[in-house]
Amino acid sequence: MTKQVLFGMLMLMSFNLIDTYFIGLLGTDPLAAISFTFPVTFTIISLSIGLGIGTSAVIAKARGANLLEQAKDDGLGALILSFILVAVLAFLTYLFTNEIFTLLGAKSDLLPLIHEYMDIWYIGAVFLMSPMVGNAVLRASGDAKTPSIIMATSGLINAILDPLLIFGIGPFPELGIQGAAIASVIAWAFGFVIVIYILAVKRKLIWIRWIPITQFIAVSKRILKIGLxxxxxNMLTPIAMAVLTAIIAVHGNAAVAGFGVGTRIESIASMVVLALSMTLPPFISQNFGAGQWDRVEQAYKSVIKFVLLWQLGVYLLLALAAGYIAMAFGKDDPVVMDVIKLFIWTLPLSYGFQGIIILSNSSLNALHRPMSALVLSVIRLFVFYVPFAYLGSVYFGLVGLFVGALIGNVFTAIIAYKWFLKALPQAAVVKAEG
Structure with missing residues (x-):
């Protein structure tokens, strides 16, 4: 299961990194502008990730009970719900674009560039989010391969269109940073059409009709109970990143640009962990339902050991390649290159511990303890990660900021590991009583 998910994520994130590379060729300011957009775009994406988790849980339960008609209602209702919620959130953030990015620390000279990118991104947001929820419907039906292919194809389209629209190659107009946003929207629209076709026509996993409002409300309640x-x-992460971006903005646009590249590299470096966070929970949920607690504990501990070793290997590779990565993305700005190298030499050292946090979080959701997962996220980001990074920045500058964030990940990982193992017997008691 993980291999199938990993393929799509590898392709999609690689192309996102290519997107950052092309924007970096435009200069430090466009790269900084894109870096400022990450907390906002990921907040909206996080909403869809949560809706996808709720959708997958609800549909899998209905299909497991052989309630196939209800599963179709749930799938259609989930798509409509995600479309409405994402459209509302995107519109609200559009109305307050200047205020939001000024609060994040963006200077007035970057706001026009941010508008060029985000005004297009907001329009296409629904085309990104609907496929994410649609893919959750496919996974809940036992198909992990098709969503990976859709993700990979959309990423490939984005990567091909990026240089054409950014630099105006051939018959295409030179649109700069706006071209990157348009390329993304076109790629998302393709994914939207394909996933709807597969769900409604080819697989018949959703109805091709409007469901009654009372039925839609009932479906929404089922999904939001887990999804919210x-x-x-998930939305706490971009909020924390927004605070971190504002702290880094004090050090200038070049520092923000370098940090933005680092966060993209983080998505690639943590790809195996993210794939496991999608495939470990179904395994845990299945054994949770069967009362196989030894298998739950064994799977969790085995994955944790693997992730620690894997991420150590990833860190060593990144550390060796730091100079080359900085040259590729920083180009002629030595400050940007220095920040990229500093990021790579410090934060990735804690990605194994960050993996423990992510996998513990997803595993708590699999045990039907979403509030515990939410509390763990709050502790990680606002008790350790951001406060430690801030204190490090105050006393030791950017070096202290990255080291503080690293220490925050280590402390939270210890708590997360002990918390999950403590939750196992509690979950067993609840299930027995139920």
Whole structure:
């Protein structure tokens, strides 16, 4: 299961990194502008991730009970719900674009560049989010391969269109940073059409009709019961990143640009962990339902050991390649290159511990303890990660900021590991009583 998910994520994130590379060729300011957009775009994406988690849980339960008609209602209702919620959130953030990015620390000279990118991104947001929820419907039906292919194809389209629209190659206009946003929207629209076709026509996993409002409300309640805490936990990450970006903005646009590159590298470096966070929970949920607690504990501990070793290997590779990565993305700005190298030499050392946090979080959701997962996210980001990074920045500058964030990940990982193992007997008691 993980291999299938990993393929799509590898392709999609690689192309996102290519997107950052092309924007970096435009200069430090466009790269800084894109870096400022990450907390906002990921907040909206996090809403869809949470809705996808709720959708997958609800549909898998209905299909497991052989309630196939209800599963179709749930799938259609989930798509409509995600479309409405994402459209509302995107519109609200559009109305307050200047205020939001000024609060994040963006200077007035970057706001026009941010508008060029985000004004297009907001329009296409629904085309990104609907496929994410649609893919959750496919996974809940036992198909992990098709969503990976859709993700990979959309990423490939984005990567091909990027240089054409950014630099105006051939018959295409030179649109700069706006071209990157348009390329993304076109790629998302393709994914939207394909996933709807597969769900409604080819697989017949959703109805091709409007469901009654009372039925839609009932479906929404089922999805939001699980999806809202999961979305809340996911949305805390971009909020924390927004605070971190504002702290880094004090050090100038070049520092923000370098940090932005680092966060993209983080998505690639943590790819195996993220794939496991999608495939470990179904395994845990299945054994949770069967009362196989030894298998739950064994799977969790085995994955944790693997992740620690894997991420150590990833860190060593990144550390050796830091100079080359900085040259590729920093180009002629030595400050940007220095920040990229500093990021790579410090934060990735804690990605194994960050993996423990992510996998513990997803595993708590699998045990039907979404509020515990939410509390763990709050502790990680606002008790350790951001406060330690801030204190490090105050006393030791950027070096202290990255080291503080590293220490925050280590402390939270210890708590997360002990918390999950403590939750196992509690979950067993609840299930027995139920």
């Amino acid at each position: 805490p999961a979305a809340g936990a």
